[in-house]
Amino acid sequence: MRLSVGIWVVLLVAIGVVVTDAKMSEEQIKIVRKLPVKLEYQDNLIQHYDEVRSWVVSHTLSAPTPARASVPCFACRVLMNVVIELLRASEDIGGIVAILKLLACEALDVIDALHKDVCTGAIDMYAENLHYIVDNNPKLKAIDVCLVLLGKSGEDCDGERTEEFYNWVIRIKGDKPAILNPDPVPANTVPVKVLQLTDIHLDLDYVAGKDTKCGKPMCCQAWEADGVDDASSAGPHGDFKCDMPISAMNELFEYSAAIEGYDYDFVMMTGDIPPHNVWNTTLLGNLEHFKSTNDKLLRLFPTDRSIPVYPVLGNHEPHPCNLYPPRSVWDVSDFDKSWMYNAFAEAYADQIKDPVAIEQFRQTGYYTIKHKDTNLRIVVINTNFGYTMNFWLLYKLDDPEGQLQWLSDTLEAAEVSNEKVFILGHMPPGSGSCWGTWSAQFERIILRYEAIIMAQFYGHTHNDAVQIFYDSSARPARPANSLYIGASTTAHTNLNPGFKVYHVDGGRGADSTWEIMDHETWIYNLTEANANVEPNGAMPWKLMYKAKETFNMGSFRPKDLDDLAYRMLFNEDLFANYHRFYHKDSDVRGSCTSSSCRLDYICDMVIANTNDYKHCDRFRAYFLIGETTTATQPTGGSETTAETTSETTESTTESTTAGSVTTSSRLIQLLITAVFVISQV
Numbered sequence: 049m050r051l052s053v054g055i056w057v058v059l060l061v062a063i064g065v066v067v068t069d070a071k072m073s074e075e076q077i078k079i080v081r082k083l084p085v086k087l088e089y090q091d092n093l094i095q096h097y098d099e100v101r102s103w104v105v106s107h108t109l110s111a112p113t114p115a116r117a118s119v120p121c122f123a124c125r126v127l128m129n130v131v132i133e134l135l136r137a138s139e140d141i142g143g144i145v146a147i148l149k150l151l152a153c154e155a156l157d158v159i160d161a162l163h164k165d166v167c168t169g170a171i172d173m174y175a176e177n178l179h180y181i182v183d184n185n186p187k188l189k190a191i192d193v194c195l196v197l198l199g200k201s202g203e204d205c206d207g208e209r210t211e212e213f214y215n216w217v218i219r220i221k222g223d224k225p226a227i228l229n230p231d232p233v234p235a236n237t238v239p240v241k242v243l244q245l246t247d248i249h250l251d252l253d254y255v256a257g258k259d260t261k262c263g264k265p266m267c268c269q270a271w272e273a274d275g276v277d278d279a280s281s282a283g284p285h286g287d288f289k290c291d292m293p294i295s296a297m298n299e300l301f302e303y304s305a306a307i308e309g310y311d312y313d314f315v316m317m318t319g320d321i322p323p324h325n326v327w328n329t330t331l332l333g334n335l336e337h338f339k340s341t342n343d344k345l346l347r348l349f350p351t352d353r354s355i356p357v358y359p360v361l362g363n364h365e366p367h368p369c370n371l372y373p374p375r376s377v378w379d380v381s382d383f384d385k386s387w388m389y390n391a392f393a394e395a396y397a398d399q400i401k402d403p404v405a406i407e408q409f410r411q412t413g414y415y416t417i418k419h420k421d422t423n424l425r426i427v428v429i430n431t432n433f434g435y436t437m438n439f440w441l442l443y444k445l446d447d448p449e450g451q452l453q454w455l456s457d458t459l460e461a462a463e464v465s466n467e468k469v470f471i472l473g474h475m476p477p478g479s480g481s482c483w484g485t486w487s488a489q490f491e492r493i494i495l496r497y498e499a500i501i502m503a504q505f506y507g508h509t510h511n512d513a514v515q516i517f518y519d520s521s522a523r524p525a526r527p528a529n530s531l532y533i534g535a536s537t538t539a540h541t542n543l544n545p546g547f548k549v550y551h552v553d554g555g556r557g558a559d560s561t562w563e564i565m566d567h568e569t570w571i572y573n574l575t576e577a578n579a580n581v582e583p584n585g586a587m588p589w590k591l592m593y594k595a596k597e598t599f600n601m602g603s604f605r606p607k608d609l610d611d612l613a614y615r616m617l618f619n620e621d622l623f624a625n626y627h628r629f630y631h632k633d634s635d636v637r638g639s640c641t642s643s644s645c646r647l648d649y650i651c652d653m654v655i656a657n658t659n660d661y662k663h664c665d666r667f668r669a670y671f672l673i674g675e676t677t678t679a680t681q682p683t684g685g686s687e688t689t690a691e692t693t694s695e696t697t698e699s700t701t702e703s704t705t706a707g708s709v710t711t712s713s714r715l716i717q718l719l720i721t722a723v724f725v726i727s728q729v
Contacts, residue, residue, distance in 0.1 A: 071097060071098070072094055072097045072155070076097075076154070076155045076157070077094055079150055079151070079154065079155045080093055080094055080151075080155055083130065083134065083147070083151070084133070084134070084137045084138075085129070085130050085133040085134060085137070086129075086133065089126075089129045089130050089133065090130075092126045092129070093126055093127070093130055093155075096122070096123060096126050097156070099120055099122070099123040099126070100123045100126050100127050100156065101156050101157060102123070103120060103123040103124060103127070104127065104152070104156060121194050121198060121205040121206075124190075124193070124194035124197060124198060124205075125190045125191060125194050125205065125207070127156075128190035128193045128194055129190045130151070131148075131151075131178075132182055132188070132189075132190055132193070134147060134148065134151070135178060135179050135182040135183060136182060136183060141175060141176050141179060144175055144179055145171055145172060145175045148171045148175055149167070149168050149171050152167060152171060153167040153168055153171070163262075163263045163264045165264065165327065165328070166264050166265065166327045167327075169327030169328050170326070170327045173326070173327060173328075173329075173368040173369075174368055174371075174439070176381060176382070177368065177371055177373070177383070177439060177440070178439060180377070180380065180381070180383070180443075181439055181440060181442050181443045182442070184443065185442060185443055185444075187210050187212075187213075188210070188442055189207075189209070189210060190207075191205055191206075191207040191208070191209050192209055192210050192213055192442070193442060195209060195214075195484075196436055196441055196442065196445070196483055197436050199436065199480060199481075199482075199483065199484045199658050199659075212446075213445040213446070213485075214445075214485050216445075216446035216447060216485070216489075217489065217492075218447065218452045218453050218456050218489050218492065218493060219453065219456065220456050220460075220492065220493065220496050221456070221457070221460045222460060222463075224495075224496050225463075225499060227498070227499065227528075228499070230561065232603065233553045233561060233563055233565060233603070237553055237555070237556065237565070238555055239551035239552050239553060239554070239555065239565045239566070240312075240313040240551075240552050240553075240554040240555045241310050241311070241312050241313060241549055241550065241551060241552070242312060242313055242314055242315070242316065242549070242550040242552055242554075243304055243305075243310075243312045243314075243315045243316070243547065243548075243549055244315075244316045244318060244505055244507075244532075244534040244547065244548040244549070244550065245300075245301070245304065245315065245316070245317050245318070245345070245534075245537060245547050246316075246317070246318040246319065246320070246474075246506075246507030246508075246534040246535070246536055246537065246547075246548075247318075247319070247320045247362070247507045247508065247510050247534075247536035247537055247538055248292060248297060248317075248320060248321050248341055248536075248537040248538060249291040249292055249320055249321070249322070249323050249324060249364070249536070249537070249538035249540055250291065250292050250294060250297050250321060250322070250323065250337050250340060250341050251266075251268070251269065251290065251291035251292060251293065251323040251325075252294060252333075252336060252337060252340060253269040253270045253271075253323075254268050254269065254270075254282065254286075254290060254291065254292070254293040254294070255268065255269065255270045255282065256281075256282050256283060256284045256293070256583075257274055257275060257281050257282060258270070258272045258273070258274060258275060258281070258282045259272045259273045259274060259275045259276075259280055259281070259282075260275060260280050260281065260282050260287050260289045260290060261275075261280050261289070264325075264327075265324060265325075265326075266289070266290055266291060266323060266324040266325050266540065267282070267287075267289055267290055268282035268287055268289070268290035268291075269290075269325065283574070283577070283578030284578060284581075284582075284583045285299075285572075285574060285577040285578050285581065285583075285587070286538075286539045286545065286574055286577075286578075287539065287574075287578075288539050288540070288541075288542045288543070288574065288634075288636055289540070289542075290539070290540060291323040291324055291538050291539075291540050292323075292537060292538045292539070292545070294340060295583070295584075296545065297341065297344070297537065298344055299587055300537055300545055300547065301344055301345060301348055302348065303570075303587070303589055304547045304549075304570065305348040305349065307549075307570075310549065311355075312349075312355050312549075313355070313552070313554055313555075314355060314356045314357070314358060314419065314420075314426075315345075315349055315355060315356070315357040315358070316357075316358050316360070316472055316505055316534075317345065317357055317358070317359045317360060318360040318362070318472060318473070318474055318505060318506060318507040318534055319359075319360040319361055319362025319363075319364075319365065319474035319507055319508070320362030320363065320364045320365070320474065320507060320508070321334075321337050321338055321341045321342075321362070321364065321365065322334050322337045322338075322364045322365065322369075323337070323364075324364070324540055326364070326368070326369040326370075329367050329368065329369060330367060331367045331387060333367075334365065334366075334367045334388070335387070335391055338365075338391050338392070338395070339391075339395075342359075342392075342395040342396070345357060346395065346396075346399070349399075351398045351399065354420075356399045356400070356401075356419070356420075357396065357399050358396075358399070358400070358417075358426055358428060358472060359392055359395075359396050359399075359428075360428055360430075360472050360473060360474050360507075361388075361392065361413040361430055361432065361474065362432075362474040362475075362507065362508065363432050363435055363437065363438070363474065363475065363508070365388055365392075366385055366388050367388075370432070370435065370437040370438050370439070371438060371439060371440060372385065372413075372430070372432045372433060372435075372438050372440055372448075373385065373440045373443070374440065374443070374444060374448060374449055375411065375412075375449070377443075386410075389409065389410045389411065389412075389413060390410060392409065392413075393406050393407075393409050393410040396409075400415070400417055401417075402417045402418075405417045409428075412430060412449045412451065413430035413432070414428055414429050414430045414449075414451055414454065414455075415428050416428070416458050418467075419470075422554065422560065423466065423467050423468055423558060423560065423562075424467070424468050424469070424470060424502075424554065424560070424562050425458075425462045425467045425468070425469045425470075426469075426470055426472065427455065427458055427459070427462075427469055427470070427471045427472070428471075428472045428473070429451060429455060429471060429472070429473045430449070430451060430473075430474075431473040431474050431475040431476075431477065431482070431506070431508075432474065432475070433448035433449055433451050433486070434448075434475070434477070434482050434483050434486030434487065434490070435475055435481060435482065435483070436481050436482070436483050437481060441483060445483075445485070447486075447489070452486070452489050452490060452493065455490075455493055456493045456496075456497075459493065459496075459497040459500065459501070460497075462497075462500055463497060463499075463500050467500065468500055468502050468560075468561065468562040469497070469500050469501045469502060470501075470502060470503050470504070470505065470562065471501060471503075471504040471505070471531075472504075472505050472506075473504070473505075473506050474506060474507055474508050475506060475507075475508040476506040476508060476509065476515055476531060476533055476656075477490045477491070477506075477531075477656060477657070477658075478515045478531070478652075478655050478656035478657065478658060479508060479509065479658070480658060481508075482658050483658075484657075484658045484659035485659070487656075487657050487658040487659055488657050488658075488659040488660070490657075491517060491656060491657040491660075494517050494528070494529050494656075495517065495519055495528055495529070498517070498519075498528045498529045501529055502561065502562040502563055502564070503530070503531070503532065503550075503552075503562070503563075503564050504529070504530070504531035504532065505531070505532050505534060505550075506531055506532070506533050506534070507533065507534050507536065508533070509533055510535075510536035510538065510540070510541050510543055511533060511535070511536075511543070511630050511631065511632075512533065512534070512535040512546070512548070512569050512629050512630055512631075512632055513532075513533040513630050513652065513653065514530055514531065514532055514533065514609055514653060515530065515531050515533070515652070515653055515654070515655065515656045516529075516530050516606055516609050516610055516613065516653060516654050516656060516663075517529040517530065517531075517606070517656040517657075518610075518654070518656075518663050520660070520662065520663075525662075525663060525666065526607075527606035527607050527609065527610035528606055529606055529656075530604070530606045530609050531656065532548070532550070532564075532567065534547070534548045535547060535548050535569045535571070535632050536632075539574050542631075542634055542636045542637055543631060543632045543634050543637075544571040544572060544573055544574050544632045544633055544634050545571060545572060545574065546569055546570055546571035546572075546592070546632050547569070547570055548567060548568070548569050548570075549567065549568050549569075549570070550564055550566075550567045551564070551565045551566040551567065551568075552564060552565060553565055563603070563604065563605070564604040565596075565603075565604070566594055566595055566596040566601075566604075567594075567595050567604070568591060568592075568593065568594045568595065569591075569592045569593060569629065569632065570589060570590070570591055570592060571589075571590065571592045571632050571633060572587045572588050572589050572590070573588055573590075573633070573635065575635055575636075576588050592629060592632065592633055593625070593629055598625055598629075599612055599622065599625070599626070609653075610654075613650050613653050613654055613667065614667070614670065616646070616650060617646075617647075617650060617667065617670060617671050618671075620641075620646075623640075623646050623649070623650075624639075624640075626649070627639075627640045627646075627649060630649065643671070647667070647668055647671060650664075650667050651664035651667065651668070654666075654667055
């Protein structure tokens with residue numbers, strides 16, 4: 049039954065709302081009872097209010113973590129059953145917006161956590177897109193939405209999913225060639241340098257002195273109140289709770305471009321220019337942020353310097369944020385995104401030069417180009433077509449915009465032409481926010497063409513990390529490929545501003561392997577800068593680390609990164625360095641000293657397919673058995689010298705629900721773990 053906006057608003061607004069921290073109040077229950085949805089759905093929402101509210105708040109506000117997500121699928125389904133019926137109950141978008149505000153912001157009482165402006169602004173921003181998606185995909189069910197949103201953590205979802213949404217596969221041509229172990233890069237090789245800038249999140253409305261504790265996901269903007277003291281006032285060079293002032297962005301760009309002796313071969317800009325105020329962005333505002341950022345970057349690396357800049361689109365580029373509708377609906381309502389694609393294609397046309405690549409970029413945000421006069425092919429993908437918060441996935445889930453099929457075909461052509469490949473994207477395919485089916489198909493492609501894919505580069509998480517792809521058909525599982533996650537420019541999420549530089553075997557002409565020979569990260573300490581540096585003074589830049597020396601790496605081939613993950617299991621100091629650099633040496637980040645915390649970070653490192661946790665489980669098994677079981681060490685692993693008795697005991701303690709284990713249960717755990725590890729050999 050379709051209801052009018054008048055009926056909804058009269059019924060619901062007249063009721064009023066009383067905020068509660070526990071169960072639903074009588075007023076909230078009255079709101080739910082007036083919703084045009086099944087009585088069963090109303091009952092579930094009332095009965096499981098606490099779970100649903102907790103899930104909404106945590107899913108909305110939680111920063112990405114390396115731990116395996118633990119999200120109650122039932123809470124998601126309770127809410128999505130209601131939302132889907134509401135979206136299908138009326139054609140009146142005004143009525144839908146009104147009732148969703150009452151449901152989410154009042155009946156679910158999330159205003160205290162999200163701030164009223166955020167809650168209502170987000171609904172204004174996304175309701176029309178959601179209505180169209182749900183109304184035009186009649187097969188879509190609550191369980192389908194939750195399986196996409198929750199990924200692997202939604203395995204406890206009960207119910208019959210719509211199988212056609214999940215069973216699509218990419219056609220991969222040809223047989224995989226034999227995997228060879230290439231010779232090491234000659235020791236006297238002089239590498240070329242490649243700069244990565246990512247997650248810039250410029251905020252043109254940042255004002256020093258504004259409140260950093262405004263109650264919203266991002267603060268420090270011109271319309272907020274002034275800070276009451278130094279601890280709550282935005283600093284001149286940025287703040288850990290806010291995005292990048294233009295002066296700080298310009299400083300970072302200028303410094304990275306002018307490091308003595310760093311004559312870059314090319315620059316990768318891996319996405320996310322606009323700020324995090326996703327509840328009140330505008331199309332014109334995004335374009336203004338694009339122009340300020342791209343103009344500055346292209347002035348530092350003009351065409352005549354012969355240092356091309358290869359751009360990538362992030363999830364914050366569109367307005368509304370995250371939403372990448374397919375071209376087939378661009379002529380409907382305000383879903384046209386040609387303004388965004390055109391802005392980047394026109395800005396970078398002189399950098400990319402290839403008209404075919406520019407036109408592809410203009411249509412879909414992905415493209416490929418041969419780098420200068422080399423044997424390296426740059427392949428840029430639009431990972432937003434696999435991003436769980438891109439709600440347009442729910443409109444057409446099978447290979448949006450044909451991107452993965454294009455990727456497979458592009459790599460096939462590169463293999464035939466004896467080219468090496470760098471893949472650039474924004475969201476790491478092993479990220480918890482990558483849809484599992486998309487991630488699994490991406491992994492299939494990577495494993496097929498692993499021999500020519502020399503490196504992958506992403507951003508999105510804001511952290512400085514690596515992830516490893518494994519060939520699970522081998523026994524033991526074989527490390528086959530890897531990716532790098534660049535350090536964000538923005539300080540948002542409690543990180544120091546930074547950038548990455550890669551040292552690459554790309555200067556030997558046709559003999560170049562394009563292997564990563566080393567990588568390094570540069571930062572400035574934001575606390576120190578705000579305390580000691582005048583607004584236009586010299587910033588305290590420092591080289592945070594060089595990976596080869598810090599982690600004692602022979603090379604950065606997948607087997608060596610696998611070895612690093614294994615060594616960190618048993619070497620607390622080595623892991624402590626990885627953890628510190630992961631968070632860019634931030635002095636407002638906590639430590640990670642427990643075994644369970646360490647295992648979470650290592651799991652993050654060895655999960656590159658969000659549908660597959662077995663490599664995480666395998667490393668947990670190695671840790672549980674202990675270092676003495678060297679016969680089951682990962683391929684390429686080396687012996688370590690750390691003490692393991694206390695580590696194993698700590699891990700065992702944290703793995704049990706009771707917090708302690710008996711000798712017999714310890715033996716049982718070891719036996720089960722041994723069986724698991726042996727099965728991988």
